[in-house]
Amino acid sequence: MPEAGCTITADGAYAARLALDEGSCFPERWTLDGPEPYAVPLPGNQPEEPGTEVQPMGDGRVLIHRLVDGRHAFSLLYPTGPGTGELPLGAVGCPDPATRLRLLPPAPGGACAYALAVGPRSTAVWLVAGGTFGPEQLAEIPGRCSGGVWLDRAGRMLALDREVGGRTKAVVVDLGCGGEVSPLLQIAPDSDDRLLLADPDSGLLLIRSDAPSPGQERLGWGVLGSMLPVRFPESLRIAECAVTPFAIQPGQVLTPEHCMVALRVDGAFGSWVGMWRPSERHVHHLPAPEGWLTGTGLWTADEVLRLPYATAEVPCGVAALVVPRAPEPSEFSAGAAGAGASEPEGPTLPGPRPGGSGPAGSRPRGSRSEASPPAAAGSGASRSGGAEPQDAEPEGGEPDSAGPVVSRPVPLREAPLGRLVTN
Numbered sequence: 001m002p003e004a005g006c007t008i009t010a011d012g013a014y015a016a017r018l019a020l021d022e023g024s025c026f027p028e029r030w031t032l033d034g035p036e037p038y039a040v041p042l043p044g045n046q047p048e049e050p051g052t053e054v055q056p057m058g059d060g061r062v063l064i065h066r067l068v069d070g071r072h073a074f075s076l077l078y079p080t081g082p083g084t085g086e087l088p089l090g091a092v093g094c095p096d097p098a099t100r101l102r103l104l105p106p107a108p109g110g111a112c113a114y115a116l117a118v119g120p121r122s123t124a125v126w127l128v129a130g131g132t133f134g135p136e137q138l139a140e141i142p143g144r145c146s147g148g149v150w151l152d153r154a155g156r157m158l159a160l161d162r163e164v165g166g167r168t169k170a171v172v173v174d175l176g177c178g179g180e181v182s183p184l185l186q187i188a189p190d191s192d193d194r195l196l197l198a199d200p201d202s203g204l205l206l207i208r209s210d211a212p213s214p215g216q217e218r219l220g221w222g223v224l225g226s227m228l229p230v231r232f233p234e235s236l237r238i239a240e241c242a243v244t245p246f247a248i249q250p251g252q253v254l255t256p257e258h259c260m261v262a263l264r265v266d267g268a269f270g271s272w273v274g275m276w277r278p279s280e281r282h283v284h285h286l287p288a289p290e291g292w293l294t295g296t297g298l299w300t301a302d303e304v305l306r307l308p309y310a311t312a313e314v315p316c317g318v319a320a321l322v323v324p325r326a327p328e329p330s331e332f333s334a335g336a337a338g339a340g341a342s343e344p345e346g347p348t349l350p351g352p353r354p355g356g357s358g359p360a361g362s363r364p365r366g367s368r369s370e371a372s373p374p375a376a377a378g379s380g381a382s383r384s385g386g387a388e389p390q391d392a393e394p395e396g397g398e399p400d401s402a403g404p405v406v407s408r409p410v411p412l413r414e415a416p417l418g419r420l421v422t423n
Helices: 329-342
Strands: 014-021 024-030 040-043 053-056 064-069 069-080 083-093 100-103 113-118 122-129 136-142 144-150 157-164 167-174 181-183 193-198 205-208 218-223 242-248 261-267 270-276 284-286 304-308 317-322 408-410 420-422
Touching: 024 053, 024 064, 024 069, 053 100, 064 100, 064 122, 069 122, 113 144, 122 144, 122 157, 136 157, 136 167, 144 193, 144 420, 157 193, 181 205, 193 242, 205 242
Parallel strands: 167 193
Antiparallel strands: 014 024, 014 053, 024 040, 053 064, 064 069, 069 083, 100 113, 113 122, 122 136, 144 157, 157 167, 167 181, 193 205, 205 218, 242 261, 261 270, 270 284, 304 317, 408 420
16 A cells, blocks of 8 residues: 555645545545645545545546556546546557556646656656646657656646656756757756756755765755756755655745755654755754655745644644744845855756846855654644754865856747756
8 A cells, every 4th residue: 555645736725635444545635725624535436546646626626547448547526415526538548568657746726737658768748637628748758757846837837857868857848838848957967967846936946966976866956047056955964864855935036045845854763844944054853743644745935834644533634833933134145145155166057037036145054964853743733843953064064066067048938937057
């Protein structure tokens, strides 16, 4: 049975998951934008297979992706009194049995849904809900693609991690321009550079790359349109733990360095929540609520992290985690000016970021966090940070930016993100 989890719409209004009852799986929709969260079960005529995918739409319906007789079938589910209504949307056939098809993360706006079909030599992007005549192939990209991050609020610019020639680089697919593909990340010629998260408001990007440490992937951050290098903070290297970002605070249009980032931290003692912002040198470690649908959550603009959870007592709950205030912009700007001047040059990221014209300041160097698992948390309670491990500044610390690249601008026709930079 797969790990419990859920998918949340881009605006945080709905979520969907495969719930489990007496060994059987069934779709369940959560409504999150009311006074209290509540769940609506959407069972079909028979239990769903564990590999079935579900995704909430902006109107409250739930998209379901099933594998039926070798074809990928899509339908919209909705409650109809005591039962479940189902609107078939069509199916996608994959002639090559090696092709794998999966849903992409919910698109902004919630009116459309997309899927990625990864074949041996190429990858197709499909519109599977929201079209006129059923599933429609929008783009075919040479190489094998993974990931999937939306870069704008219009649901047009899709970032994918493309593997070609044994190297993985993030690219941008313009779905409004016939699937035109442009480079996004090129940190070093022989590095694997993946995009994990992006915030359309501030342009903050979370990146995983082995450029600073060949053979070892590290977490880094950059700003879309900034001329500063990608940074790889020591504070995001937590000993003997896997760290995965899953949500970025929205609304910080001119101050990407002050966006809070939610991290899933997996260690020998289980999983917990990390909170970090680029302008700081440490990670706040907080216990996850009991029954957390691990790795899922959503920030509000006022720095409250909402985490969905389900227990026997509370089958549909949302816990709120609150973090300390960010430092004043003047504090960060003064420190960043000096730090940025001494940093080696690194790769730049595409064009002017949405909503702003200037680059974000660099962040000071930090050191490795030695994080112990936080104390267990009860479900549903609001918490603040409490005592957390602080990162010390290492003597002669290693640079936390990527190595130099030579870049040239590449125009992206009609793109809301401006131009792309690559080497």
